[in-house]
Structure formats: structure tokens, C-alpha cells
Amino acid sequence: MNLNFEIIAFKLWRNLTNLDQQTALIISLIVEIFVAFIYAQLHQFKVAILVTLAAAGTLITHPLVWWLFKILTTHLGYIERSVLIETGVFSIEALIFKFSSGYCWRISFELALITNFASYFIGIAIYYVISRL
Numbered sequence: 001m002n003l004n005f006e007i008i009a010f011k012l013w014r015n016l017t018n019l020d021q022q023t024a025l026i027i028s029l030i031v032e033i034f035v036a037f038i039y040a041q042l043h044q045f046k047v048a049i050l051v052t053l054a055a056a057g058t059l060i061t062h063p064l065v066w067w068l069f070k071i072l073t074t075h076l077g078y079i080e081r082s083v084l085i086e087t088g089v090f091s092i093e094a095l096i097f098k099f100s101s102g103y104c105w106r107i108s109f110e111l112a113l114i115t116n117f118a119s120y121f122i123g124i125a126i127y128y129v130i131s132r133l
Contacts, residue, residue, distance in 0.1 A: 019130065
């Protein structure tokens, strides 16, 4: 049992040190689902709905983000790309939360903002740690 855990941990670490789209998507899903879960618990909202919508939003926007970030590399600096792309992601996910959950705009914007903020900055932290190895 312990050997299996070590093998899984090694494979995860190997994937993190060579961050590809699939690994980044999995990390984003974990973070955004966790944040939506905590948000739903704190505000006594329906957990299943918010967690499902957070996952759906990430699955829809993440491939687009990955593609745009690469394409815009030669046209925009890192900060400009990040602001442009993350604003689009935030908007799309806020719309998903609003029209799929029935919650008000404030809640939809708030949830989209905190899930994406958490995912974005955890991604930066992982990249920073990996680049130091």
C-alpha cells in the first residue's frame, strides 16, 4: 500500500515539474472545486450546484486560456495577457454561475472572482516553485 502511494506521489511530482495542460487543468479543477465547496458551505448554498458549475466553468475556459496564452505570447507581455485572458474567463464563468444557478449577479461575480483568483495564484506559486528546482 505504501509503495503504491509513493509511486502515485512520484508521478504527480513528475507531472508538476513538467507542467502540461492536462496537469494544469487537474490542478485548476481541484482548486476551483474546493473554493466553490468552501464558499457554498460558508453561505449555506447548494454545494452540489456550485461545485458542478465551478467544474463546468473550468472545463470550458481552461483549454481556451491555455491556447490564448500561447498565441498571444508574441503580441502581449505577460501582465497584459493575464489581465485580458483572466477578465474573459471571469466573465464567462460569472455568466455560467448566474444563468445556471439562478443566484444573483453579486454572488455569481463573487464566486467567479474568488475561484479564478485562487486558481490563478496557486498556478503562479506552483510555477515559481518549479522554476526554482
